[in-house]
Amino acid sequence: MNSSKQFCLSLLSKCKTLKSTKQVQAYVHKTGLDTDPLVAGKLLLHCAISISDALDYARRLFLHFPNPDVFMYNALIRGLAESETPQNSLLTFIEMRRKSVFLPDSFSFAFILKGVANYRSLRDGVQLHCQALCHGLDTHLFVGTTLISLYAECGRVDFAKQVFEEMSEPNVVTWNATVTACFRCMDVEGAEGLFSQMPFRNLTSWNVMLAGYTKAGEVQLARQAFSDMPIKDDVSWSTMVVGFAHNGLFDEAFGFFRELHRERIKPSEVSLTSVLSACADAGAFEFGKILHGFIEKAGFLQIISVNNALMDAYSKCGNVGMARLVFQSMTVRRSIVSWTSMLAGLEMHGHGDEAVQLFHEMEESGIRPDGITFISLLYACSHAGLIEQGCAYFHKMKNSYSVEPAMEHYGCMVDLYGRAGRLQKAYEFVCQMPISPNAIIWRTLLGACSFHGNIELAKLVKERLSELDPNNSGDHVLLSNIYAVAGKWRDVATVRRSMTDRRIQKSPGWSMIEVDKVMCSFVAGERQNKITEEAYDKLTEIMSKLRVEVGYVPEVRSVLHDIEGEEKENSVSRHSEKLAVAFGIAKLPKGRTIRIVKNLRVCGDCHSMMKLISKVYRIEIVVRDRSRFHLFKDGFCSCRDYW
Known part of the structure; x- marks a missing residue:
């Protein structure tokens, strides 16, 4: 290798940005090395793989080579396979078969199979498997292992096992891939069987078992495997x-x-x-x-x-x-993730104006926002009631930054209109969406109907939801509560009967609070133990104090009408977030902020009670529910009573 070529390759390996890579390319062109297959291939590979924002440049660069070799094709296929549009890797592979005099090698098949696995196309995978078979590469270690992973991604563990069994000398990587395939398809017994048969295991083999067990919810088996590991x-x-x-x-x-x-x-x-x-x-x-x-x-x-x-x-x-x-x-230097994380934090806490200001700072810093950034920004506008600004950013997203709106962005807009009470506008927006709305979109609108008490639109939305997700307990409960608040008890009974007939059970509510660096969990209606007894005792004292000092009366409108008033009060008083806040008041130092995490939305009565507790006890309470954060202070909530 001559010194000029060696110098070019050395420079290229140190390039971290597209700008510096282009400078090296200019030098390559000036010295006439752009016709050298090795230098040209390495340059293409570097743009396709090593530089995060250079894939499009790699594709343009590829077009300048009149007769690209198999290495160049492989470099581009690999880059496309690992991109956000892995489908394009198949188009390049097809072009290679049609235009190139070179036959695909084991790397060609491994890279394209990885691309197909990333967009989970069983049909394309099977066809490529057949082509690999025709070229005698299906049992090649590299190709065979990738085939196993592909079939796992497509949910066909039987195909994955068959590929494995046909390999004459699988190595430890292939064994690990097959065990992973079993776990991916929830075949825990199959994974255990293969693990026990492995002729040799490495540290990765044990780590695969740990990850598989925990993802399958088998935490005790994971604990045992962790204990048995020779090294960690x-x-x-x-x-x-x-x-x-x-x-x-x-x-x-x-x-x-x-x-x-x-x-x-x-x-x-x-x-x-x-x-x-x-x-x-x-x-x-x-x-x-x-x-x-x-x-x-x-x-x-x-x-x-x-x-x-x-x-x-x-x-x-x-x-x-x-x-x-x-x-x-x-x-x-802050990355796009840094800016978006901060933006999401402000959004969660309802600081819409600060989020908008931060977005402007981000633009000025030269960081280009992506689709995730706009989700946080749109939700921030929604929580702060910034309707006009939210609409402007929705259009700016596509027009200025070429970010195509996804389902999540449309959901943000429905939430924006819904929170503002513009329900008809929200419904029209959903009906005019260029993509078919999913259950989450309709559920967002149903939540808005619940808050604003629009029964007729709620019934219409629930019909759409029933077509998409008929057994979702939350939708039934939400519609039941809308009817209950309106006093339509016959409709409540119909919804509840429907839930019983379909054996749909409401998800139990739980709340957690950290006390002395230990997480304490409370579940609605759980059997009493030492911790819950202390929480119930303190809650009884708190409710009594609230009744006397501020006239607190439990809000029981949404509780079934066919039980007695005292029973209704007991029903809402057993909610997990009430127990958690009572336990926090009992155990935490006076004046310490109480922080609670809840898996469901806070109900109306709990929300009202938290405001009163913050006022009477002069404490701050932070509750993170399924929808957002609530900061209760001096009798007010940061959500402005909309969540």
Whole structure:
């Protein structure tokens, strides 16, 4: 290799941006090396794979080569397969078969199969499998392993196993891929059977089992496998933290992280972002603060993903001020994720004007917003009642930034109109959508009908929902409550009877609160234990005080009319968020903000009671429900009584 060619390749390997890559390309062209297959292929590969925003440039570059070789085709297919539009990788593969004199090799098939797996087309996958068979590459280790993953993505574990069985000498990567395929298709027994037969296992094999068990909800089996592991790495610990958190076992998840620390294993970026994600899900503010201190001392604040995870954790734990402080203190260049995370935090807490201001700062900084950014921005406008601005941003998204509206963006607009009480406009908007509205769109409109008491439109919307998702318990309960508030008890009975006939059960409500760095959970109507007894005793005292001092009367309009008044009051008093706030008042130091996470929407009575508690007890209460954050202070709520 001559020195000029070597110099070019060395320069190319150091390029981190499209701008610097173009400078190298100019030098390549000037020196006449653009006709050299190796240099041209490496340049194309670098644009297609190594530079995040250079795939379109790679496609244009590819067109300049009159006779691209198989390496060039493979580079472009690989880049397209891993892009947001993996379908285009198949078009390039087809073009290669038609125009090129070169036959596809094992890399060609592996890359294109990965692309088909990413858009989950069983039909295309089977056809490519047949082509690989014709070229004698179907049992090639690289191709066969990718075929196994493809069939798993398409839900055909039987096909995946068949490919595996036809391979003469599968290596450990192939075994691991097949075990993963079983877990992906919820075949836990099949995965266990293969794992027990493996002639050799590596650390990845054990980690596959941990991830598979936790994703299947088999946390005890995961715990046993973790205990049996001969060695563990950071991925093992991170898998246990994330897996237990995703199964709602937050104390156990935090316990694994503490144990990791005791074992003097230095946590990585992955484990830190994992445990911060668990804090965000659980609303574990105090534990999050401890992690923040550790991250600062260990020097992890130089890692952008850790900063982003820390912001997200603070926002979801109900302290957007701390999230803003992390954002403003970042010493590394903020990414699109950083700006969007901060925007989402402001949106969740109803700070619409601040979110709009932040979006303008983002534009001025040169960061180009994407579809996720606009979802947060539109919801921020919705929560703040900024109708005209929300509509303007919806149009700006496509006209100025070429972001095609997705279902989530249309949902934001329905929410925007619904919150403002413009229900007919919202309904017309849904009917005129260029894509078919899904159940979430109609459910958003049903929620608006519930809040504004529009029974006729609610019935119409519920009919549409019944066609798309007939067994959703929340829709039935919401319609039942609309009828109950309006005093239409015959209609309430009809809806409830329909639920009974279809065996549709309402999801039980639960709430969590962090006390002494331990997550305490309360479930509506659960059997009493030592913790719930203390919560009930304190709740009785609180309700008595509210009755005397501010005349509190439980709101029971939506409770079934065929039970006695005292029973109705008992029904709403057992709601999990009331028990959680009572337990917080009993156990937390006086003046400490009470932070609660709830899986369902807060009901009207709980919302009213929280406002009164914040006023009478002079405390701040932060509740994160399924819809948004509520900050109760001095008898008012940040949601302005719309949620």
